Amino acid sequence: MTRTPILHPAPELLLDYAAGSLREVQALLVASHLAYCPDCRRQVADFEAFGGVLLEEVPAEPVSVGLLDAVMARLSEAPAPPPTPEPAHPIRSLLPGPLRRAVGAEPEALEWVRIVPGIHVSAWALSVGTASACLLRMGPGSRVPAHKHTDCEMLLVLKGGYSDEHGRYAVGDVAAYEPHTPHHAVGDRDGECLCLLVQDQPLVFTGPLGWLLNRGIRF
Amino acid sequence: MLHQADPGDPSSPSREQLLIAVARDRDQEAFRALFRHFAPRIKGYARQLGADDSAAEELVQDVMLTVWQRAETFNPALASAATWVFAIARNRRIDRARQERRPELRADDIAPFDDVPQPDHEVETARAASRLRTVIGELPPEQAEVLRLAYYEDKVHSEISAERGIPLGTVKTRLRLALVRLRRAIGGEA
Ligand SMILES: [Zn+2]
Numbered sequence: 001m002t003r004t005p006i007l008h009p010a011p012e013l014l015l016d017y018a019a020g021s022l023r024e025v026q027a028l029l030v031a032s033h034l035a036y037c038p039d040c041r042r043q044v045a046d047f048e049a050f051g052g053v054l055l056e057e058v059p060a061e062p063v064s065v066g067l068l069d070a071v072m073a074r075l076s077e078a079p080a081p082p083p084t085p086e087p088a089h090p091i092r093s094l095l096p097g098p099l100r101r102a103v104g105a106e107p108e109a110l111e112w113v114r115i116v117p118g119i120h121v122s123a124w125a126l127s128v129g130t131a132s133a134c135l136l137r138m139g140p141g142s143r144v145p146a147h148k149h150t151d152c153e154m155l156l157v158l159k160g161g162y163s164d165e166h167g168r169y170a171v172g173d174v175a176a177y178e179p180h181t182p183h184h185a186v187g188d189r190d191g192e193c194l195c196l197l198v199q200d201q202p203l204v205f206t207g208p209l210g211w212l213l214n215r216g217i218r219f
Numbered sequence: 220m221l222h223q224a225d226p227g228d229p230s231s232p233s234r235e236q237l238l239i240a241v242a243r244d245r246d247q248e249a250f251r252a253l254f255r256h257f258a259p260r261i262k263g264y265a266r267q268l269g270a271d272d273s274a275a276e277e278l279v280q281d282v283m284l285t286v287w288q289r290a291e292t293f294n295p296a297l298a299s300a301a302t303w304v305f306a307i308a309r310n311r312r313i314d315r316a317r318q319e320r321r322p323e324l325r326a327d328d329i330a331p332f333d334d335v336p337q338p339d340h341e342v343e344t345a346r347a348a349s350r351l352r353t354v355i356g357e358l359p360p361e362q363a364e365v366l367r368l369a370y371y372e373d374k375v376h377s378e379i380s381a382e383r384g385i386p387l388g389t390v391k392t393r394l395r396l397a398l399v400r401l402r403r404a405i406g407g408e409a
Contacts, residue, residue: 011394012376012394016369020312020313020373021369021370021373021374024317024320026375030322046401047401048298049302050355050366050401051302051306051309051370052300052302053352053355054355054367054371055301055308056352057352058260058264058371059263059267060259067276068255068258070280071279071280071283072247072251096328097328
């Protein structure tokens with residue numbers, strides 16, 4: 001793949017990520033997208049530079065008289081920084097670094113829960129507050145059942161690609177769905193599609209399978 | 220001597236040089252100078268974000284110790300000293316206040332994808348920072364406000380919208396207009 005993503009997280013998500021206000025689950029998707037996307041890396045660096053300017057301009061608050069000495073006294077106790085564990089050979093992982101560290105395993109080593117034939121979600125999930133993330137796997141040509149949702153949903157493509165009524169998504173692309181917009185994802189026919197799925201509320205499935213899918217599977 | 224950073228004195232070391240002295244020589248006097256400059260600002264940052272006095276000073280200690288430990292990861296080609304310290308303060312605050320982890324991209328994360336054609340853009344830091352300061356001063360107040368809220372109230376844009384009674388679309392529009400100006404200022408883009 002020598003393609004840079006063409007569908008990016010919304011600019012305000014990049015800003016929130018750089019500012020530090022974005023919550024962990026959404027930040028996981030943004031950080032993972034950055035692994036694929038030089039454009040967004042540059043934007044985040046720009047927003048961090050803005051944070052640096054703000055830090056210079058924030059009203060300074062005098063610190064306690066003894067604080068400098070307290071810190072100086074701790075310098076010697078401060079452990080030498082652990083050398084960043086740089087792998088001798090770049091890890092050939094399917095997952096971008098931030099996601100690989102969050103999941104702690106490669107997709108094939110995970111447990112998967114079948115939603116409908118061809119569509120699986122990982123048993124691995126990250127839930128913080130009302131937001132959650134998991135992996136979504138679409139078999140070749142498989143169709144994610146129609147569902148509507150009450151909050152934002154985002155997908156980051158990690159492998160393969162899929163399409164819906166809004167467009168086509170390939171590796172590194174981010175699809176964002178506003179609340180209450182039903183959409184119908186279909187995996188590409190020529191191979192499996194793997195995505196990071198982030199949502200802020202449990203989905204409510206519509207259609208004939210809805211009652212079943214809403215039982216116990218927080219998808 | 221690398222001891223006092225006096226911005227009025229052109230012979231005094233820049234904060235970037237002070238950081239490099241800490242990294243290379245474990246220079247405690249350079250560290251003291253950095254502390255005198257940044258500690259009150261980190262405390263101000265924490266206070267803006269709602270920390271009480273003692274929590275703010277704990278964050279100052281935490282950040283400054285991290286500066287000491289990680290000084291060798293500072294790369295003046297990529298960021299100014301203030302930007303680098305801001306990123307540490309932001310991350311340490313998230314760890315402490317929210318007890319969340321911050322998913323971070325590491326330099327070696329890009330390697331597996333390095334068949335990506337464009338090289339990373341390196342910001343010419345000092346010039347960009349001064350252009351940024353100018354642009355921030357010139358932003359319409361409503362645009363400057365949404366930017367500051369993201370950095371200083373720990374609010375994502377949807378929360379800003381809900382709490383201020385400003386429609387989400389308006390918040391996004393203001394942010395995007397501000398971002399266009401910032402990007403122009405930093406990148407010198409047309
Ligand atoms: Zn991008």
